[in-house]
Amino acid sequence: MNESETRALVESRLALIPDFPEPGVLFRDLTPVFADGEAFHALAEALTAPFAGRFDVLAGVEARGFLLAAAASVAAGVGVLPIRKAGKLPRAVLREEYSLEYGTAALEVHEGELPPGTRVLIVDDVLATGGTVAAAARLVERAGWHVAGVSVAIELAELHGRDALPAGLEAYSLLSY
Numbered sequence: 001m002n003e004s005e006t007r008a009l010v011e012s013r014l015a016l017i018p019d020f021p022e023p024g025v026l027f028r029d030l031t032p033v034f035a036d037g038e039a040f041h042a043l044a045e046a047l048t049a050p051f052a053g054r055f056d057v058l059a060g061v062e063a064r065g066f067l068l069a070a071a072a073s074v075a076a077g078v079g080v081l082p083i084r085k086a087g088k089l090p091r092a093v094l095r096e097e098y099s100l101e102y103g104t105a106a107l108e109v110h111e112g113e114l115p116p117g118t119r120v121l122i123v124d125d126v127l128a129t130g131g132t133v134a135a136a137a138r139l140v141e142r143a144g145w146h147v148a149g150v151s152v153a154i155e156l157a158e159l160h161g162r163d164a165l166p167a168g169l170e171a172y173s174l175l176s177y
């Protein structure tokens with residue numbers, strides 16, 4: 001399936017929920033896309049296509065990013081690095097705090113999980129304020145790896161998340177609103 005067909009299919013499955021998880025937020029719910037085999041597989045492949053040959057591993061941000069990164073990593077034949085919410089990883093971690101459209105949180109990775117210089121493509125479902133992906137990128141760089149790019153299913157352009165990302169970082173979104 002080509003990129004524009006994937007875009008149309010994913011958009012047709014997407015649910016829009018007003019005022020979730022709090023008043024004023026229009027929530028873009030990808031669960032119907034995850035539940036549809038054709039849409040989910042096409043989305044997983046579309047997320048890595050622009051970065052072909054330029055990454056060694058995918059990083060998925062807990063929780064919705066895990067689903068996409070895991071599926072995309074199998075399709076691309078690479079491994080997946082879980083970037084977890086704080087307090088879940090059992091060994092020595094690096095931590096980055098951040099804020100998002102509806103709160104604050106912290107992300108962690110295990111130190112030394114990948115060899116130095118590994119090229120990491122960060123995958124998530126939504127780029128909103130950019131706080132989550134920017135924190136993930138800081139973690140990857142602090143750990144001694146290289147951020148190959150950022151790939152998301154949906155970008156909420158009005159929240160200017162791209163502006164929160166490190167200068168020069170390549171960011172791809174299948175859908176932009």
Ligand SMILES: O=P(O)(O)OC[C@H]1O[C@H](OP(=O)(O)OP(=O)(O)O)[C@H](O)[C@@H]1O
Nearest residue numbers: 062063064100101127128129130131132
């Ligand atoms: O660009 P930002 O403003 O940071 O927002 C985007 C993040 O918000 C959601 O995560 P959430 O923390 O709600 O977690 P979930 O995946 O566990 O539902 C989404 O999955 C992104 O990771």
Ligand SMILES: Nc1ncnc2[nH]cnc12
Nearest residue numbers: 026027028029101126128
């Ligand atoms: N509006 C939104 N819809 C879905 N996920 C989000 N994460 C942050 N903002 C979001």
